[in-house]
Amino acid sequence: MKSKPIVMEHFSTIHTSYIINFTFTNNITLLTGSSATGKSMSFSFIRECMAVNPDILCLNYLDYQKDIKTVICQTKGKLIVIDNADILLDDEIRKYISLDDKNQYLIIGRNPKNLFITKENLFELVSSKAGEQIEFRIEPYL
Amino acid sequence: MLTIYKNKKDIPDGMEYIELNDVFFNKNTVLKIDEKAKPMIEQIDEARLINKFKIESKFNGVVLDIDCLSTGCKTVLNVLYFPDKVFCLKECGDNALEILYSLKQGAVYSDYALIPFNMESVQVNSDLGKMEIDDYEKLKEWWSNEE
Numbered sequence: 001m002k003s004k005p006i007v008m009e010h011f012s013t014i015h016t017s018y019i020i021n022f023t024f025t026n027n028i029t030l031l032t033g034s035s036a037t038g039k040s041m042s043f044s045f046i047r048e049c050m051a052v053n054p055d056i057l058c059l060n061y062l063d064y065q066k067d068i069k070t071v072i073c074q075t076k077g078k079l080i081v082i083d084n085a086d087i088l089l090d091d092e093i094r095k096y097i098s099l100d101d102k103n104q105y106l107i108i109g110r111n112p113k114n115l116f117i118t119k120e121n122l123f124e125l126v127s128s129k130a131g132e133q134i135e136f137r138i139e140p141y142l
Numbered sequence: 143m144l145t146i147y148k149n150k151k152d153i154p155d156g157m158e159y160i161e162l163n164d165v166f167f168n169k170n171t172v173l174k175i176d177e178k179a180k181p182m183i184e185q186i187d188e189a190r191l192i193n194k195f196k197i198e199s200k201f202n203g204v205v206l207d208i209d210c211l212s213t214g215c216k217t218v219l220n221v222l223y224f225p226d227k228v229f230c231l232k233e234c235g236d237n238a239l240e241i242l243y244s245l246k247q248g249a250v251y252s253d254y255a256l257i258p259f260n261m262e263s264v265q266v267n268s269d270l271g272k273m274e275i276d277d278y279e280k281l282k283e284w285w286s287n288e289e
Contacts, residue, residue: 017202030146035214037233038201061162084213086232087161111232111254127201134201 003027007055007079008106015045019135028097028105030112032141033124039108042125042136043083046106060084069093071075076102085109143274144242145223145249145265147232148285153228153268159251160220167216168209169283174223175208186215186238214238221248224257231256255285 005024013020020042031039040060047058057075059068060083068088072080073096082088086109089097094114097105107115112122122141127134147153160166175194183191188200194210211219213233218241220229231252234242239258242250263276266284275281 004175017204035233035237035238036189036200036212040213041210061164064162084164084233087230109233110235110256113254 005040005104006101007077011046011079013045013049013134015048015068017133019130019133021135022047022106022138024104024106024138027122028107028115028117029123029138030115030117030121031106031108031123031125031138032110037125038127038136039125043081043108046081051070055079056081059088061087064088069094071101072096072100079104079106081106081108084106086111143247143263143265144245144266147228147249147251147267148250148253149268152269153249153251157226157228157249159228159230163217163220163229163233164213166220166224166229166235167211171216171220171223172208175219178222179219182218183211183215184243186218187212213236217250218242218245221245221250225249231245255282257281257285 003026009024011022042060043060046056050056050058055078057078058081069092072093074136080103085107091114098114098116119142122142123138125136126139127136150159153159180191183189183197190198192198192205197208197211199206207273214235215238217229217234218238221242222245225247226264228249231250234256235260239256240260243258243264257278259278261278263274264281266273266275275284
């Protein structure tokens with residue numbers, strides 16, 4: 001599914017020796033791939049930015065007891081970043097996300113069910129050394 | 143041999159199902175970590191186990207708390223150390239799945255197929271009873287069949 005990102009096309013941040021440099025080409029980005037590529041670590045750096053950036057909402061397994069659909073439905077104009085998506089998002093929420101035109105999504109997981117996405121939405125995390133730091137980017141998965 | 147459930151209702155009474163692998167690992171499995179975990183942590187996360195509570199990161203050699211292991215690696219270790227429980231399989235990447243499927247015992251649950259290309263025999267449990275499968279396509283078919 002091709003749809004332009006409605007909140008931000010680029011997100012970058014620094015956390016000590018780590019650099020996050022993400023470019024979004026779709027409104028829904030499914031960040032997938034092998035275990036231990038740094039997905040949840042990147043999530044933690046983005047979550048840190050919630051303290052200073054009002055355009056970001058982060059959800060992960062720590063929000064397991066929350067009504068995720070209500071949280072998302074009440075949100076407008078944010079990049080919603082969801083780690084542990086394969087256990088947090090049920091079919092109903094996935095369908096809502098696929099039709100949501102008020103927010104942008106970065107979903108970290110492996111299950112594309114009911115998100116109505118195509119290979120244009122699938123990305124993997126790539127890391128490289130940048131001097132003394134390590135830079136994380138997202139690149140097309142397929 | 144790993145046991146796989148595709149319906150929660152097929153999990154035997156008295157066998158606890160754990161969905162949040164991160165939380166279970168951080169509270170329980172971490173206390174059982176020993177030499178057996180070392181090769182698994184190296185193969186899946188490419189990290190080095192320093193002691194029960196510390197690992198060395200593959201990215202920059204920094205020493206991290208063991209809670210920084212990937213969820214996939216934590217899932218494998220949960221299954222390894224608690225074969226009497228059923229753990230959610232859904233957050234395992236291909237690299238974790240390959241190790242998981244090679245375990246001699248343990249149980250996992252997922253309502254959709256998650257299979258490594260190089261798989262060993264597994265025992266599947268459903269309404270139709272128990273069955274041993276050692277083929278990727280057959281296992282995929284079992285997972286997709288409605289019962």
